[in-house]
Amino acid sequence: MRRPGRSGMKKILLALVGLAVVASLVVTAVRRSDAGPKPIEALRATYRTKTKPSVDHALFAQLKGPFAKPQLVTAACISCHNGRHTEVMASSHWNWERIEYVEGKGIRAIGKKNVLNNFCIGVAGSQQSCDKCHAGYGWADSSFDFEDPLNVDCLACHDNGGTYAKKVGGAGMPADGLDLALVAQKVGRPQRTNCGTCHFLGGGGNNVKHGDLEMAQFDTTRDVDVHMGTDGADMSCVDCHKAEKHQMLGKAYSLSSMNRNRVACESCHGAVPHEDDLLNQHGYKVACQTCHIPEYAKVNATKMRWDWSTAGKLKDGKPYEEEDGQGNHAYMSIKGSFVWAKNVKPEYAWFDGTASHHLLGEKFDPSRPLVLNTLYGAYDEPDAKIIPLKVHRARQIYDTKNLMLIQPKLFSATPGDGGYWGDFDWNTAAAAGMREVGLPYSGSYGFAETEMNWPLNHMVAPKGKAVSCEECHTREGGRLASVGGFYMPGRDRSTWLDGLGKLLLLGTLAGVVVHGGARFWFWRRRQGGM
Amino acid sequence: MHREYVYPAFGRFWHWAQSFLILFLAVTGFEIHGSLRFFGYEQAVRFHNGAAWSFLVLIAFAIFWHFTTDEWRQYVPTWENLRAQAEYYLFGIFQDAPHPTQKTRQRKLNPLQKIVYAGLKLFVLPLVWISGLLYMFYRYPQKYEVLALDVSALQPIALAHTVGAFALLCFLVAHLYLTTTGHTLTSNLKAMVTGWEEMHGDEPHAAVEPAFAPIRDAAAQSASQAR
Numbered sequence: 043m044r045r046p047g048r049s050g051m052k053k054i055l056l057a058l059v060g061l062a063v064v065a066s067l068v069v070t071a072v073r074r075s076d077a078g079p080k081p082i083e084a085l086r087a088t089y090r091t092k093t094k095p096s097v098d099h100a101l102f103a104q105l106k107g108p109f110a111k112p113q114l115v116t117a118a119c120i121s122c123h124n125g126r127h128t129e130v131m132a133s134s135h136w137n138w139e140r141i142e143y144v145e146g147k148g149i150r151a152i153g154k155k156n157v158l159n160n161f162c163i164g165v166a167g168s169q170q171s172c173d174k175c176h177a178g179y180g181w182a183d184s185s186f187d188f189e190d191p192l193n194v195d196c197l198a199c200h201d202n203g204g205t206y207a208k209k210v211g212g213a214g215m216p217a218d219g220l221d222l223a224l225v226a227q228k229v230g231r232p233q234r235t236n237c238g239t240c241h242f243l244g245g246g247g248n249n250v251k252h253g254d255l256e257m258a259q260f261d262t263t264r265d266v267d268v269h270m271g272t273d274g275a276d277m278s279c280v281d282c283h284k285a286e287k288h289q290m291l292g293k294a295y296s297l298s299s300m301n302r303n304r305v306a307c308e309s310c311h312g313a314v315p316h317e318d319d320l321l322n323q324h325g326y327k328v329a330c331q332t333c334h335i336p337e338y339a340k341v342n343a344t345k346m347r348w349d350w351s352t353a354g355k356l357k358d359g360k361p362y363e364e365e366d367g368q369g370n371h372a373y374m375s376i377k378g379s380f381v382w383a384k385n386v387k388p389e390y391a392w393f394d395g396t397a398s399h400h401l402l403g404e405k406f407d408p409s410r411p412l413v414l415n416t417l418y419g420a421y422d423e424p425d426a427k428i429i430p431l432k433v434h435r436a437r438q439i440y441d442t443k444n445l446m447l448i449q450p451k452l453f454s455a456t457p458g459d460g461g462y463w464g465d466f467d468w469n470t471a472a473a474a475g476m477r478e479v480g481l482p483y484s485g486s487y488g489f490a491e492t493e494m495n496w497p498l499n500h501m502v503a504p505k506g507k508a509v510s511c512e513e514c515h516t517r518e519g520g521r522l523a524s525v526g527g528f529y530m531p532g533r534d535r536s537t538w539l540d541g542l543g544k545l546l547l548l549g550t551l552a553g554v555v556v557h558g559g560a561r562f563w564f565w566r567r568r569q570g571g572m
Numbered sequence: 573m574h575r576e577y578v579y580p581a582f583g584r585f586w587h588w589a590q591s592f593l594i595l596f597l598a599v600t601g602f603e604i605h606g607s608l609r610f611f612g613y614e615q616a617v618r619f620h621n622g623a624a625w626s627f628l629v630l631i632a633f634a635i636f637w638h639f640t641t642d643e644w645r646q647y648v649p650t651w652e653n654l655r656a657q658a659e660y661y662l663f664g665i666f667q668d669a670p671h672p673t674q675k676t677r678q679r680k681l682n683p684l685q686k687i688v689y690a691g692l693k694l695f696v697l698p699l700v701w702i703s704g705l706l707y708m709f710y711r712y713p714q715k716y717e718v719l720a721l722d723v724s725a726l727q728p729i730a731l732a733h734t735v736g737a738f739a740l741l742c743f744l745v746a747h748l749y750l751t752t753t754g755h756t757l758t759s760n761l762k763a764m765v766t767g768w769e770e771m772h773g774d775e776p777h778a779a780v781e782p783a784f785a786p787i788r789d790a791a792a793q794s795a796s797q798a799r
Contacts, residue, residue, distance in 0.1 A: 326711060327712070512612065515604075528726065529725060529726040529730055531605070532605070532613055536731055536734070539738075543735075544738075547741055550745045557661075558752070560666055
């Protein structure tokens, strides 16, 4: 037998290489076609198809009306949807508190009912005004019966006709002159108007609190909110904030403490949504929102600072308001001074999904800004990721002797009841509010600097507008300049190592110049000497 | 003056491919480091990773070549002529003294080069490769199964990579300068392009044919001749 010669070997090798190339091409082609349609397109198709209600409530005899009072509508609802009221009555939309484990403070019932914020501070003493957004009827004071199912307001969340409204200062009762039967006949799955009426207007005006949730999102573009844009996926709130037995998914860390029931981008988009693995790897430590929400308050301004200490100035004995150049309130006698901002770049922080809250009655050190909701997290914690935040800063009233934040009574139903918005007297407002929550008031007050952290989750930008690499991976002034605990290429370095490296490099260059110069000099001397 | 065939074809290819890759990796790498701006961060990362993989493939071939041809023996450090070589660079070179080491196909490196290149191949380049691979593959927190790669911080990896980068830059500067120390300013450079180098003095050996000639065979031949 003859062994293959040199040229025979070459042919075999060439054939093998050719085969390998063809095989790899086939494998890539097959893998591409295996991938099928991109999931993002499938998702878009899912949400573009709007489901129609399976029943027409207008045909039900129970809802013919007329209803003399809203509680009778609730009774009619329960007569078919029996038992559903118990689900609502177990939810935080009804209780305005829930049992949470707060690190360092144990298991506590906390919520809008008893946690202070640095906007309108707290509901106690002002229920008649604040409870316009309570999913119930008549919570005017602490005597409200949370056990009465007829007080559940089904319509606030389920009115699909767009006619339902709650009365201003009416403790959650419907506005006067509504045809409740007409409203009841047009109920259905909650729409963005149902949720937005409260969640877009929290804090006493449009976009005051969240910064990424505002009236523009009733009807907006993909550019503002890629999910809610009516020119795009046109998703409503409950498409993500899904509910099981009236328990909604989603957490607002202004009130929540535990890492549970959260809405996650990953539940639709998966943990590896990018084609580029380098981007997917960022997901280990960077939340989706960090790159995909480059700015918030894109249409209307949001409140960045609230200074209560300037409140109470009157003109001719009457409260007044002033506007900044952009049509936002810069000053209100009843609330103080504000700073607003539009198209705001978020601040960033490590967050592991757990938070702590400054609770009513706790003492604090007024010489430093008090963080009302501390977000936990650090690079070393496996679950922690960098998230974008709106930080709202304020100066709010506190007891200078007891070193305690004060819950003032703000809303005033009748002159002389202590409500600050009627009487403009901090002392009586503080006394009335603290009496309501069962805490002492020393009689002397001041104003302390406070901060609140609002994680941003909405106003996700189209992918072309996501934060670019350079905005974080840059030596100075990057978006993550103040987020520490880890080494980020492009931002971080060891200054002494870089210094040493440069020194070594310059030393080498100097050596080359000296050695080369000497060679040249000796060469010239030899030339001259010849 | 005579000509000597010093650098075979693959060696030259490897040298130039490696030199361009290292230059490109230096530019993109120092952009990622934040020292300069040229491609933009995103492109710099992509190019750096692409070039790194090309470098590793090239290195795999080069290692194979070094062992199959016994070329690796060229890099074994020696005391012989080491002092003479150092004295040449410190003094003799200025007086136009002859090179203490004659360059041949079998001995392409002088004793100082042997030490420096061995150090480069055994320490500096592996430092850059290993820290570079860790840079690409470390995960924190570990989500897949390779727990051994669960490095909790990028910092030591990045700093090691930076050390390697500075060392290579210094080498590059010195190396470029030392190419001018041959028979003429450019004779070393020309040799690395053509394989043939112009030498001082008369021919000490017959020029080796530019054919595939493993060092081992040549070494054995010269050994038997000496006997």
